Amino acid sequence: MNRMLLVLAALAVTGAAHARTLDQIKKSGTVTIATEGAFKPFNYFEGKKLTGFEVELAEAIAKQMGLKVKWVTQPFDSLLIGLSQNRYDFVIASHGITPEREKAVSFTSPHYCTGGLIVARPGGPKTGAALAGKTVAVQVGTTYLENVQKVKGVGDVKTYPKDPDAQQALLAGRVDAWVSDKFLALDAIKATAGKLQQGDLLFQEKIGMAVAKNNPTLVTGLNSALAAVQKDGTYAKISQKYFGQDIRCK
Structure with a gap:
């Protein structure tokens, strides 16, 4: 069993019984999102400013949900561990949706392919x-x-x-x-x-936002907001800015 599988197995056992539900997040008014911040052009720093396709998309999704955003950045291979420890509400960091990862976390609909x-x-x-x-x-x-x-x-x-x-x-x-x-x-x-x-x-591969297990209301809320920003042209505008094309899954 390689290191990644060991980590995923540990996450599956840890679980996330106390992850904040969508209602709890909305009541607080702020959603805490984690990313790597070192994966240009998806999530990276320009000086001290965190930016990138996924950063702008997540902020648009949060705005659609009526929420402010608090960002957390940390190394890629520890992002899902932090999610299992409820240090943030969800992760957007170009995680490919795989059967192994789905044993440890829940994924939203893909936000790009x-x-x-x-x-x-x-x-x-x-x-x-x-x-x-x-x-x-x-x-x-x-x-x-x-x-x-x-x-x-x-x-x-x-x-x-x-x-x-x-x-x-x-x-x-x-x-x-x-x-x-x-x-x-x-x-x-x-x-x-x-x-x-x-x-x-x-x-x-398809890429999705990761949410702690047993938190279906947040997955549903993120999926609804993602669909809304894809429908109103916001997604296409952000995608064109970074890639010159629409990178959503066809």
Whole structure:
């Protein structure tokens, strides 16, 4: 059992019997949301300001629900642990919806669809088959790690605390390839001006907001608010700002 599965198993046992319900959150007037803050363009800091697609989307959802927002940022692989300890109400941090994670937390409807893109330096591996015997960089605790480990014949899989660390390992030549979110990777490829090249999409996934188990009213409330901002054009406006396209699941 790998580290992620151990963490998820612990979360499933811990549970979240005292998570705040939607009514309790509305009564307080403020929803506490957690994210990583190091996953550009989804959630990241510009100086001291937390911003990004998911940050703006979550704030639009909260506004739709009539709530103010309090943000919490912490490392990606501890976000779901904090959720199980009721340190915040929900998490929006590009978590892929997987059967393993669904044993530990509840997910909202997907707020975007993406996949794991292979990135390499010019001449490097660009397909799943080409990863055989190669060293691949991924962020710890992610679905990228899980899916790269499933590739037949893959060589060493190196994990890094943050995704930019994995990218830098590739740029520095310490690894042969990097697998990350499609949109994040495309942004990085564009920013490096020819130093990195796009490979194949290794897998596809749906991304959702995570809510503590046994808190169905909050899931319902978030789903309703997400649908509302998608219908009134707010979602499309935010998505166009960061990606030049609408990234909702089709």
